[in-house]
Amino acid sequence: xxxxxxxxxxxxxxxxxxxxxxxxxxxxxxxxxxxxxxxxxxxxxxxxxxxxxxxxxxxxxxxxxxxxxxxxxxxxxxxxxxxxxxxxxxxxxxxxxxxxxxxxxxxxxxxxxxxxxxxxxxxxxxxxxxxxxxxxxxxxxxxxxxxxxxxxxxxxxxxxxxxxxxxxxxxxxxxxxxxxxxxxxxxxxxxxxxxxxxxxxxxxxxxxxxxxxxxxxxxxxxxxxxxxxxxxxxxxxxxxxxxxxxxxxxxxxxxxxxxxxxxxxxxxxxxxxxxxxxxxxxxxxxxxxxxxxxxxxxxxxxxxxxxxxxxxxxxxxxxxxxxxxxxxxxxxxxxxxxxxxxxxxxxxxxxxxxxxxxxxxxxxxxxxxxxxxxxxxxxxxxxxxxxxxxxxxxxxxxxxxxxxxxxxxxxxxxxxxxxxxxxxxxxxxxxxxxxxxxxxxxxxxxxxxxxxxxxxxxxxxxxxxxxxxxxxxxxxxxxxxxxxxxxxxxxxxxxxxxxxxxxxxxxxxxxxxxxxxxxxxxx
Numbered sequence: 001x002x003x004x005x006x007x008x009x010x011x012x013x014x015x016x017x018x019x020x021x022x023x024x025x026x027x028x029x030x031x032x033x034x035x036x037x038x039x040x041x042x043x044x045x046x047x048x049x050x051x052x053x054x055x056x057x058x059x060x061x062x063x064x065x066x067x068x069x070x071x072x073x074x075x076x077x078x079x080x081x082x083x084x085x086x087x088x089x090x091x092x093x094x095x096x097x098x099x100x101x102x103x104x105x106x107x108x109x110x111x112x113x114x115x116x117x118x119x120x121x122x123x124x125x126x127x128x129x130x131x132x133x134x135x136x137x138x139x140x141x142x143x144x145x146x147x148x149x150x151x152x153x154x155x156x157x158x159x160x161x162x163x164x165x166x167x168x169x170x171x172x173x174x175x176x177x178x179x180x181x182x183x184x185x186x187x188x189x190x191x192x193x194x195x196x197x198x199x200x201x202x203x204x205x206x207x208x209x210x211x212x213x214x215x216x217x218x219x220x221x222x223x224x225x226x227x228x229x230x231x232x233x234x235x236x237x238x239x240x241x242x243x244x245x246x247x248x249x250x251x252x253x254x255x256x257x258x259x260x261x262x263x264x265x266x267x268x269x270x271x272x273x274x275x276x277x278x279x280x281x282x283x284x285x286x287x288x289x290x291x292x293x294x295x296x297x298x299x300x301x302x303x304x305x306x307x308x309x310x311x312x313x314x315x316x317x318x319x320x321x322x323x324x325x326x327x328x329x330x331x332x333x334x335x336x337x338x339x340x341x342x343x344x345x346x347x348x349x350x351x352x353x354x355x356x357x358x359x360x361x362x363x364x365x366x367x368x369x370x371x372x373x374x375x376x377x378x379x380x381x382x383x384x385x386x387x388x389x390x391x392x393x394x395x396x397x398x399x400x401x402x403x404x405x406x407x408x409x410x411x412x413x414x415x416x417x418x419x420x421x422x423x424x425x426x427x428x429x430x431x432x433x434x435x436x437x438x439x440x441x442x443x444x445x446x447x448x449x450x451x452x453x454x455x456x457x458x459x460x461x462x463x464x465x466x467x468x469x470x471x472x473x474x475x476x477x478x479x480x481x482x483x484x485x486x487x488x489x490x491x492x493x494x495x496x497x498x499x500x501x502x503x504x505x506x507x508x509x510x511x512x513x514x515x516x517x518x519x520x521x522x523x
Contacts, residue, residue: 034152101125104127115139117145133182227479230304237503328398336421373399402421422484458483
């Protein structure tokens with residue numbers, strides 16, 4: 001089976017020392033790899049996160065686990081690469097030696113572990129997503145995974161992508177590993193720095209030996225149990241005042257929503273000059289999504305952002321790649337780029353883009369953007385784009401921005417199968433037609449040589465009709481159909497969707513709370 005490279009370029013997991021890991025780890029190293037201050041802070045963090053009496057899985061461990069001495073755990077299962085080190089660890093109930101770079105499979109039962117830890121070793125993994133998916137499998141619901149990492153390492157055994165990044169880049173890379181493995185949402189709001197650091201001549205990954213921690217809950221993994229819940233910003237009702245938008249986004253985050261979504265239009269027509277016009281016009285407010293989400297990123301801590309959708313072919317490709325990369329960096333990797341091909345020729349004319357080739361051109365646009373995100377320098381010659389040994393800076397730490405497609409045409413499904421990280425359908429109510437379309441996308445994705453499990457599904461839902469039982473039933477349908485995301489629309493009033501009766505900010509905030517209560521157990 002091909003290794004999961006988590007979307008990173010070839011060579012990202014290469015090491016300066018290609019010798020077998022068993023040879024490198026053969027001598028026991030009974031030393032501490034972080035300083036006393038970092039150890040104390042890490043132990044205190046464990047004290048607050050790891051459940052007393054629970055079953056812990058201490059991966060990539062050694063002769064010490066840094067667990068609080070006064071806390072009793074039901075069992076501590078250790079893993080490492082050196083039997084002598086593991087045998088010397090007094091906190092381990094049992095242990096095993098295994099090379100995860102050769103085989104990341106955990107010989108443990110599903111839902112059998114109450115917490116998992118990886119301490120200052122994540123940088124050595126060549127197959128991080130595969131191991132973390134195994135961790136997600138064995139964790140019980142609501143169980144935390146805690147990953148601590150330092151700016152010190154065995155330089156020749158750290159993978160290339162780790163060696164190329166600074167401390168903040170390491171944090172973003174670990175977050176990318178977790179997202180790619182199916183963990184999403186809750187985490188420590190900012191990776192914690194622990195310890196003051198100390199100078200040592202052998203510290204090759206930066207000299208201070210302070211530690212940082214990222215943690216997430218197993219209940220928030222996409223692959224097995226929990227759909228992410230988001231909401232489309234209802235600015236047609238609440239307006240675009242910055243204080244109002246901030247209040248709505250912060251309320252959504254506090255209630256438990258994972259993301260907010262915003263549509264995109266640049267120009268709106270004067271409907272008075274077009275009799276019978278029934279779509280968006282220049283009376284409808286649309287903030288630029290990159291500016292909007294840049295603002296909201298500074299007002300929130302873990303809330304995700306998605307365009308729903310950005311009309312890609314009416315914009316300059318390289319500029320969108322740059323804007324998306326900047327937003328990814330400034331938001332800490334919280335952005336998904338939802339794209340569509342649009343319907344309003346007036347906008348394309350005003351933006352000096354060709355309306356009639358927009359679908360075909362969007363395919364090349366996605367290819368160009370993905371190359372710009374992945375590499376510092378790009379050479380590209382296509383039908384509509386030419387780049388001569390140039391690139392953007394900054395680029396996303398993960399080497400990509402997730403690209404999700406809106407639309408329902410067969411050609412759109414083919415584009416998703418080849419290029420997309422997800423699909424954002426809003427045309428299908430729960431039922432056989434929706435199931436058939438999802439099956440069609442999975443078939444096309446497999447035919448394109450990709451794993452359908454790596455392509456997310458965001459279904460739009462509304463609450464203008466029915467009651468709590470109906471909304472929960474709809475959420476359960478989408479979950480059983482394989483959806484990874486739900487997006488609540490309270491103002492969308494087309495197809496089978498019906499808008500909310502109320503129009504005020506208070507109405508919409510109450511709707512957020514009511515809908516979340518109704519569907520939380522169905523997610």
